[in-house]
Structure formats: C-alpha cells, structure tokens
Amino acid sequence: MFRLFVLAFVVLGLTSCSKSDNSPSVSPIPDVINGAVISFRATPLNITTPDKSFIEVSMQNVRYMVTLNAVPQSQSNALVLFATDTVLVDDSKEFANLGKDAIAYHPVSGNEITIRFNDGRKIFAYFDFNTDFGGTFGEALISTWRVPNDPAKPTQKARDDLKNFLSRYNDADGTGPGISPTYFFVDVSKL
Numbered sequence: 131m132f133r134l135f136v137l138a139f140v141v142l143g144l145t146s147c148s149k150s151d152n153s154p155s156v157s158p159i160p161d162v163i164n165g166a167v168i169s170f171r172a173t174p175l176n177i178t179t180p181d182k183s184f185i186e187v188s189m190q191n192v193r194y195m196v197t198l199n200a201v202p203q204s205q206s207n208a209l210v211l212f213a214t215d216t217v218l219v220d221d222s223k224e225f226a227n228l229g230k231d232a233i234a235y236h237p238v239s240g241n242e243i244t245i246r247f248n249d250g251r252k253i254f255a256y257f258d259f260n261t262d263f264g265g266t267f268g269e270a271l272i273s274t275w276r277v278p279n280d281p282a283k284p285t286q287k288a289r290d291d292l293k294n295f296l297s298r299y300n301d302a303d304g305t306g307p308g309i310s311p312t313y314f315f316v317d318v319s320k321l
Contacts (some may be wrong), residue, residue: 163253165189167243170257171234172265177291180298180312183265185243186321187255188267193321195252196245198314206313207249213242215297217263218289223282225262233272234264235284245316253318263292 132163168186175181183198198210216239225236237259245253275288298304302312 133246157320159194159297159320160189161251163187163189163194163255163318165194165255167255167257167261168193168236170263172267173268174265174294174295177271177295178269178304180295182193185255187253195319195321196255197317197319199310199317201308201315203313205315208245208247208314208316209311209316210316211244211246211300211311212296212299213244214239215293216241217292217296217301218284219301222284224276224284225282229271231272232264232266233275234262236262238263 165187166189169184170186171184172180173182173184179200180198181200185196185198187194187196216243218235219237219239221237222235224233225235228234238257238261241257243255243257245252245255271291275284275291277283277285294304299312302308302310
C-alpha cells in the first residue's frame with residue numbers, strides 16, 4: 131500500500147510540474163500585408179508638413195496599426211507612396227465630434243498606399259467606401275473647411291488643402307523644385 135501511495139505521489143508530481151501548452155501563441159506580423167484601410171489619421175506639423183500618421187489596416191479579419199513618423203532620410207526604414215493625392219469626394223462629410231482641432235471625413239476617394247520597407251517587407255492598403263480620413267489640423271484651418279449653411283460639407287479649400295497635404299507624402303516640397311518624398315520611420319503592430 132505504501133508503495134502504491136509513493137508511486138501515485140511521484141506520478142502526480144511529474145504531471146503537475148510539466149509545462150502547460152495552453153498559453154496563447156503570438157503570431158508574428160506578416161512580411162506582406164495586403165488589406166483595406168479602415169482609418170487614416172494625420173498629426174502634421176502644419177498643412178504642408180506631414181509629421182505623424184496612423185493607419186489602421188484590416189487583412190483577413192486581423193487589424194494592424196501602421197505608425198508613420200517623419201524622419202531624416204538617414205533614419206528612414208520605409209518608402210511611403212500614395213497612388214493619388216485626391217482625398218475628398220462629392221459625398222464626403224465631416225463625421226463625429228473629434229474636438230475643435232481635429233476633423234475626419236467619410237466617405238473618401240478610392241486610393242492605394244504602398245509602404246516598402248528597407249528590409250523587404252511590404253504593405254499594400256487601399257481606401258474604399260468604409261475608409262475614413264482625418265487628422266489634427268487646428269481649429270483656425272478647419273474653420274475654413276466648413277460650408278456655413280452645411281458645416282459637415284467640406285469646402286473647395288478643404289479639398290485643395292488635403293490634396294496638397296497628401297501629395298507631400300510623395301513629394302516633400304510640393305510644387306517646389308525637389309522631387310524627394312517625405313521620409314518615414316514606419317512601425318507595425320497588431321491590434
């Protein structure tokens with residue numbers, strides 16, 4: 131009987147000390163992300179100088195947060211390019227109360243963003259009917275983007291300002307003589 135008790139004690143001890151495989155595994159971020167842009171938010175230094183942007187991308191029911199920080203070329207880890215610089219369409223309207231310094235529009239123009247990392251990773255994301263675009267542009271500028279009798283509707287100035295702003299991602303000095311893009315350090319995390 132004593133031997134049976136010791137044997138049971140040893141077996142129980144061995145099984146309780148084994149490592150459990152029930153812990154959730156963290157899947158890595160894929161080298162290629164190809165999905166839809168849910169939301170694009172910019173926090174520029176001013177309307178002609180991109181600084182920080184946040185892009186939420188959905189691929190196969192997984193959401194990724196892509197963070198863009200403008201940096202000198204020597205610190206850049208990726209090239210960020212938009213297919214077009216058009217943002218607003220005739221049906222675009224301001225939505226949600228984001229405070230006096232921020233604004234967002236929905237729907238926006240179809241567009242594609244390509245991010246090519248120096249290490250070979252890639253992100254291809256497209257703007258579709260569900261995408262919203264916005265950012266923190268400041269109360270004074272935003273007030274010029276609202277039609278007085280229909281404040282949710284963007285003015286032509288809003289269309290032009292945002293088109294010129296988006297073009298700065300591909301060409302940092304806009305209509306100036308240079309053709310260098312804005313350089314970014316890009317980070318990707320899973321939401």
